[in-house]
Amino acid sequence: VTKIPHNRPSLGVREANAASRVIESGWVANGHETMAFEAELAAFVGLDPANVLVTTSGSAALFLCFRTSSRQVNQVVIPTYGCSAPADAAVLAGFNIDYLDSSPTSVIPTWDTDYSDTSIRVLIDLFGIPSTIPPSRRCVTVADAAQSFGAVAAGIPTPLRGDIGIVSFSPTKIMTVGGYGGAIFSTNTDSIVAARDFRDWDGRTDALRRFNLTPGDTSSAIGRVQLARMPELIEKRQSVLASYLTEGIPILKPNTDYIGSGYRAIVEQPNAEVRVQELQKLGVQAILPYSSSEMIGRGLKESPNALAWSERLLSLPIFPDMTKRETGQVINAWHATSKLTDR
Numbered sequence: 001v002t003k004i005p006h007n008r009p010s011l012g013v014r015e016a017n018a019a020s021r022v023i024e025s026g027w028v029a030n031g032h033e034t035m036a037f038e039a040e041l042a043a044f045v046g047l048d049p050a051n052v053l054v055t056t057s058g059s060a061a062l063f064l065c066f067r068t069s070s071r072q073v074n075q076v077v078i079p080t081y082g083c084s085a086p087a088d089a090a091v092l093a094g095f096n097i098d099y100l101d102s103s104p105t106s107v108i109p110t111w112d113t114d115y116s117d118t119s120i121r122v123l124i125d126l127f128g129i130p131s132t133i134p135p136s137r138r139c140v141t142v143a144d145a146a147q148s149f150g151a152v153a154a155g156i157p158t159p160l161r162g163d164i165g166i167v168s169f170s171p172t173k174i175m176t177v178g179g180y181g182g183a184i185f186s187t188n189t190d191s192i193v194a195a196r197d198f199r200d201w202d203g204r205t206d207a208l209r210r211f212n213l214t215p216g217d218t219s220s221a222i223g224r225v226q227l228a229r230m231p232e233l234i235e236k237r238q239s240v241l242a243s244y245l246t247e248g249i250p251i252l253k254p255n256t257d258y259i260g261s262g263y264r265a266i267v268e269q270p271n272a273e274v275r276v277q278e279l280q281k282l283g284v285q286a287i288l289p290y291s292s293s294e295m296i297g298r299g300l301k302e303s304p305n306a307l308a309w310s311e312r313l314l315s316l317p318i319f320p321d322m323t324k325r326e327t328g329q330v331i332n333a334w335h336a337t338s339k340l341t342d343r
């Protein structure tokens with residue numbers, strides 16, 4: 001059997017040509033490609049270039065949001081279920097974290113508390129599905145759209161739903177810069193000015209401490225190609241999801257108000273680990289999206305629902321360049337293992 005990876009970036013001749021163009025130009029530092037990338041990202045979500053900043057990773061983008069917040073913050077609220085990047089960034093920025101458990105009926109937590117004006121809450125769009133959050137006039141909302149770039153929630157591009165939003169361009173994400181990268185979006189230009197000031201450390205003369213989180217032109221040039229391909233990349237993911245659904249795989253999907261990014265194909269399944277092992281025997285690299293051990297030290301003890309979700313969610317392969325044959329193999333393997341795991 002052919003091995004089908006869980007995920008694979010869609011990089012080809014256009015991306016390679018863009019990288020060559022930059023290398024041949026002799027200028028690989030932060031320059032006009034990076035400026036153009038920011039302007040094109042802004043246009044993609046309907047903002048001005050002054051409302052976008054590119055960074056070396058999604059984690060760096062989160063760190064900048066926390067570190068350069070204009071508010072006096074003493075608490076960051078982060079869901080337990082999910083990757084460690086938001087918590088890592090908050091700790092690096094010097095904050096204490098309050099963890100929020102998932103709900104028993106949904107892996108996405110219910111944000112029913114309004115936090116104080118010294119709090120930041122981090123909205124995370126798990127698996128590319130835009131999550132909902134009640135508006136707050138008090139606390140700061142950071143929209144972590146690392147997994148949902150390209151998705152739209154009630155007419156609004158997902159990184160624009162909070163006071164400030166971030167995306168990731170790492171190789172496993174919706175689009176990549178051919179390595180690690182990220183961006184910050186905000187309709188509040190001052191937030192972007194503050195983050196840019198912290199990121200651009202070189203040659204400064206005011207004795208303030210900053211940090212280099214600036215990407216170079218090679219990655220920005222690759223990012224520009226991928227950004228232009230976003231409609232194609234999302235459509236291809238959506239078509240894999242549609243095949244899975246048509247063939248009876250019960251994929252978790254956004255409700256009808258929302259257009260997801262098709263980032264992950266997630267199924268709820270008791271004892272997901274057993275099914276993952278069975279699928280792997282058939283060449284299908286399914287995974288547990290987040291295992292409980294990844295959440296150790298991140299509120300796991302106080303989050304019984306997150307723990308339960310970590311054992312009953314499974315992620316099937318999905319990537320833009322998946323062939324019909326590969327999709328068919330996943331579907332067949334799914335049905336073959338249904339018999340095994342239903343017994």
Ligand SMILES: Cc1ncc(COP(=O)(O)O)c(C=O)c1O
Pocket residue numbers: 057058059060082083085086124125144146147168169170180181182
């Ligand atoms: C929800 C979420 N936030 C932040 C990140 C961090 O992004 P990066 O890997 O670009 O640092 C990731 C990806 O790892 C993520 O899934």
